[in-house]
Amino acid sequence: xxxxxxxxxxxxxxxxxxxxxxxxxxxxxxxxxxxxxxxxxxxxxxxxxxxxxxxxxxxxxxxxxxxxxxxxxxxxxxxxxxxxxxxxxxxxxxxxxxxxxxxxxxxxxxxxxxxxxxxxxxxxxxxxxxxxxxxxxxxxxxxxxxxxxxxxxxxxxxxxxxxxxxxxxxxxxxxxxxxxxxxxxxxxxxxxxxxxxxxxxxxxxxxxxxxxxxxxxxxxxxxxxxxxxxxxxxxxxxxxxxxxxxxxxxxxxxxxxxxxxxxxxxxxxxxxxxxxxxxxxxxxxxxx
Amino acid sequence: xxxxxxxxxxxxxxxxxxxxxxxxxxxxxxxxxxxxxxxxxxxxxxxxxxxxxxxxxxxxxxxxxxxxxxxxxxxxxxxxxxxxxxxxxxxxxxxxxxxxxxxxxxxxxxxxxxxxxxxxxxxxxxxxxxxxxxxxxxxxxxxxxxxxxxxxxxxxxxxxxxxxxxxxxxxxxxxxxxxxxxxxxxxxxxxxxxxxxxxxxxxxxxxxxxxxxxxxxxxxxxxxxxxxxxxxxxxxxxxxxxxxxxxxxxxxxxxxxxxxxxxxxxxxxxxxxxxxxxxxxxxxxxxxxxxxxxxxxxxxxxxxxxxxxxxxxxxxxxxxxxxxxxxxxx
Numbered sequence: 001x002x003x004x005x006x007x008x009x010x011x012x013x014x015x016x017x018x019x020x021x022x023x024x025x026x027x028x029x030x031x032x033x034x035x036x037x038x039x040x041x042x043x044x045x046x047x048x049x050x051x052x053x054x055x056x057x058x059x060x061x062x063x064x065x066x067x068x069x070x071x072x073x074x075x076x077x078x079x080x081x082x083x084x085x086x087x088x089x090x091x092x093x094x095x096x097x098x099x100x101x102x103x104x105x106x107x108x109x110x111x112x113x114x115x116x117x118x119x120x121x122x123x124x125x126x127x128x129x130x131x132x133x134x135x136x137x138x139x140x141x142x143x144x145x146x147x148x149x150x151x152x153x154x155x156x157x158x159x160x161x162x163x164x165x166x167x168x169x170x171x172x173x174x175x176x177x178x179x180x181x182x183x184x185x186x187x188x189x190x191x192x193x194x195x196x197x198x199x200x201x202x203x204x205x206x207x208x209x210x211x212x213x214x215x216x217x218x219x220x221x222x223x224x225x226x227x228x229x230x231x232x233x234x235x236x237x238x239x240x241x242x243x244x245x246x247x248x249x250x251x252x253x254x255x256x257x258x259x260x261x262x263x264x265x266x267x268x269x270x271x272x273x274x275x276x277x278x279x280x281x282x283x284x285x286x287x288x
Numbered sequence: 289x290x291x292x293x294x295x296x297x298x299x300x301x302x303x304x305x306x307x308x309x310x311x312x313x314x315x316x317x318x319x320x321x322x323x324x325x326x327x328x329x330x331x332x333x334x335x336x337x338x339x340x341x342x343x344x345x346x347x348x349x350x351x352x353x354x355x356x357x358x359x360x361x362x363x364x365x366x367x368x369x370x371x372x373x374x375x376x377x378x379x380x381x382x383x384x385x386x387x388x389x390x391x392x393x394x395x396x397x398x399x400x401x402x403x404x405x406x407x408x409x410x411x412x413x414x415x416x417x418x419x420x421x422x423x424x425x426x427x428x429x430x431x432x433x434x435x436x437x438x439x440x441x442x443x444x445x446x447x448x449x450x451x452x453x454x455x456x457x458x459x460x461x462x463x464x465x466x467x468x469x470x471x472x473x474x475x476x477x478x479x480x481x482x483x484x485x486x487x488x489x490x491x492x493x494x495x496x497x498x499x500x501x502x503x504x505x506x507x508x509x510x511x512x513x514x515x516x517x518x519x520x521x522x523x524x525x526x527x528x529x530x531x532x533x534x535x536x537x538x539x540x541x542x543x544x545x546x547x548x549x550x551x552x553x554x555x556x557x558x559x560x561x562x563x564x565x566x567x568x569x570x571x572x573x574x575x576x577x578x579x580x581x582x583x584x585x586x587x588x589x590x591x592x593x594x595x596x597x598x599x600x601x602x603x604x605x606x607x608x609x610x611x612x613x614x615x616x617x618x
Contacts, residue, residue, distance in 0.1 A: 127315075128322050131591050131598070135553030136571075140327075140583055143575035144334045220448040224557055227450045228572065240450075247454060261451040268446035 026277045029270035036090060036267055043087030050076060050084035050237045062255040069255040072245060078255050084237035085260060088226075090267070092153045093218035099157035101211050104164030109195045111165070112172025122165065129162040134221060142230045152231035156221065160214055167210055171203035205282035212275025216268045223264050239264055308616055312602065316595040323591045324377070324584075328370050331580045377588075383581035387574070392585045396567065402472055402483075403559070403566035407551055409483055410490035418495035419540070422502025423533070429507060437499065444496030449554045452489045453561040460485060470563035486562045490554050494547055501543040505536035538608050544601045548594060 054075035062070040062078075069078035111122040137159055142152045175181065176199070184194045200207075226232040226240030234241075239260035246257025339356055340348070356362070361369055376383070382392035418441075425434035461469035473482035509515060509532040518528050556568035563569070567586060574582040606613045 128319050128326075131319050131594050132323065132587075133549045133552040133590065133594065135549075135556060136587065136590055139556065139571065139575055140587060141330065144330070144578065144580075144583070146335070216446060220446070221553070224448050224450055224553065227448075228557070228560065243451065243454065250458065257454065261454070264451060265443070265447045268448075269442055272442055272446055 022277070025273055029273040032266065032270050033274065036086065036270075039083060039086040040090040043084050046080055046084040047087070047237060050080040051235065052076065059249060059252045061253055069259060070253040072253065072256050073249055078253065078259065081237050081242060081256075082239070082259050082263070085239045085242055086263075088149060088232065088236065089219070089223060089239040089260075089264070092149065092156075092222045093215055095153050096156045096160055096218040096222070097211050097214040099154075100160035100164050100214060101207060103157070103161045104168045105196075105200060105207065107161075108165040108168030109172050109200060112169040113176055113191065113195045113199060115173075119169075122169070126162040126165055129159070130166075132159075134159045135224070138221070138225055139228065139230060142225065147231060148233070149231050149236075152225065153222070156218060160218065164210060164214070167206060168203060171206045172199055175199050175202050205279070205285075208282065209275055209279035212271055212278060216271040216275065219264065219268050219271070304616075309599075309603070312599050316599060319595060320588065320592055324374065324588055325370065327584050327587050328373060331584060332366060332369075334578065334580065382585040385574075385579055385582050387577045387579040387582070392581050395570065395582060396585060396589065399565060399567050399570050402564055403555060403568060405479075406483055406486055406490065406558070406564065406566060407555060409487035410494060411551075413487055413491040414495035414498055417491075418498035419502050422499040423506055425499075426503045426506035426510065427529075434503075438503070441496040441499040441503075444492040445500065447492070449489060449493060449557040450561055452492055453486070453558055456485050456489050457561070470561075472565050482564075486558045486564060490551070490558050493550055493554055497543060497547050497550060498540070501540050502536070505539040506532060508539075509533075509536045534608075538605065541601060541604055541608065545598065548597055552590060552594075 054071075056075065057067065057071050058073050058075040060067050060071045062068070064070055067077050067079070069082070071077055072081070107122055111119040134156070138152065138156060141147070141155060145151075147155065172195075181194060181198065184198050189198075222231070223240035223243075226238050227244050229241075229244065232238045232241050242260045243257050246253075246260075249256055339353055339362065343352060343356060361372065364372070373383070380393060382396075384390065385392050385395050388395055421437045421441075425437045428434050457469050460467045467485045468482050471482060473479045512532075512535075514535070515528060515532050518531060519525075523531075555566065556572060558564070559566045559568035560572050567589075570582065571586045573579070574586070606616055
């Protein structure tokens with residue numbers, strides 16, 4: 001029953017109205033995400049610069065000379081802080097979405113194609129993991145063990161993969177009885193080859209749309225955790241952390257809080273727009 | 289003759305239903321057992337001095353340490369401690385909160401009301417706005433109402449609860465001081481007043497998921513062969529739409545799982561930002577102060593409620609869809 005549930009929710013997650021106006025929304029989202037990707041790549045080079053404190057320049061409002069977005073109470077430049085924070089805000093979610101997808105492709109395909117005891121064991125593990133919400137486990141484990149950034153990211157990879165495994169397994173079981181698989185079996189190709197060279201490419205649309213969905217959820221989850229002070233050390237440039245710090249100086253420099261908050265929302269929206277669009281295109285192609 | 293066959297079929301399907309439910313409940317109990325073991329292990333492995341944690345802010349005299357060791361049986365083997373804890377937990381005793389020095393059940397019970405009303409308010413708010421909007425935008429797909437509500441849903445889906453919560457506080461509590469910025473308030477009316485802003489923030493995310501689900505489900509139903517056939521037979525449009533809605537209800541109900549995971553994460557965040565003394569805030573504080581018995585009990589409570597709701601959703605699925613009913617009961 002739950003498998004069916006998953007399938008239904010997956011296929012109904014994606015879909016947004018037709019219309020010409022969507023073309024430019026998709027284009028703008030793509031360009032915006034490209035800019036964010038570049039910012040993520042260059043972000044590490046700005047970390048030291050962003051950490052530079054100067055008490056004389058503390059709490060400058062946005063628009064001050066030399067500090068376009070002003071400074072925080074330690075005199076750190078908000079623009080540099082935001083740029084440096086892009087790294088941890090974006091790199092983690094990409095690793096989470098990609099890592100959980102990779103695990104899910106390997107495990108989900110095994111379970112869906114081989115069935116039998118493998119499928120049963122995977123199914124039971126997934127059942128247990130799915131009955132624990134990601135945020136709860138993340139807060140409890142990372143909070144109690146005081147986990148750092150990459151440990152938190154690794155844990156989120158493990159927490160994200162059960163639902164992915166279920167989705168890919170459903171896709172693979174749907175592909176397994178098809179004639180092309182039978183043909184491959186007749187040629188006595190190895191099961192590994194049938195699974196990963198023949199079946200996986202056919203569930204690719206499922207993988208891609210789910211990757212985009214996970215990316216947006218991971219971005220929101222990770223920034224929520226760092227907002228609570230989990231996964232990032234104090235003083236590290238990070239969007240979620242910046243929002244926590246920005247609450248205290250809201251009246252002096254609202255940019256400290258507003259800029260990263262708006263960026264998180266815009267990035268997540270752009271990812272969702274692109275995910276919806278990709279899902280729709282791939283489904284149209286699949287129907288032809 | 290036929291009636292007796294029907295009656296027998298009815299009785300045996302009722303029996304099968306009972307068996308299906310019993311199997312599901314058994315599975316859930318097993319999962320809860322596994323989770324209780326996992327959390328117990330996790331807390332056993334937690335870094336830091338357990339005695340120091342358990343002592344809290346009491347002075348660490350040898351006598352106090354000995355008392356703690358005796359009380360929590362720290363010198364017993366791991367499995368003995370787990371079984372002891374499990375037996376006590378089954379009798380409703382989850383130990384004593386380290387930070388608050390009260391039974392865990394009392395602490396949780398005192399926080400349950402706020403969280404319950406927060407979730408209920410926001411769920412109702414989301415339900416009465418998102419479902420009609422979803423139906424309307426599916427019926428008028430591509431038109432203005434669809435574009436506006438789809439864009440709003442996209443925003444609600446993408447904006448993290450903490451950003452929305454801070455935005456809501458800055459606008460509706462500081463810039464235009466209509467609503468209180470934080471706290472739970474005193475008395476029935478004041479408490480409700482304090483819950484409006486947090487509920488609205490939580491409802492934004494729930495509503496976004498619900499609206500997109502409703503829209504997609506109704507749209508798919510309206511395009512389905514069954515509806516085309518119904519229209520071709522000349523069934524009035526109003527009745528056609530009713531048929532489409534009933535069929536669309538199934539995927540909407542099954543989106544409950546997704547919404548549930550969102551609610552749990554969202555409640556923790558919203559209660560923390562608005563300083564609402566609910567379960568979410570209790571968990572956040574308990575993790576911060578390493579109040580391990582409370583963490584353990586809340587984890588089990590959440591896992592238990594999720595399992596219960598999943599069973600209810602699956603049962604309602606059987607109730608709504610004759611195909612699922614036939615498959616599950618055969």
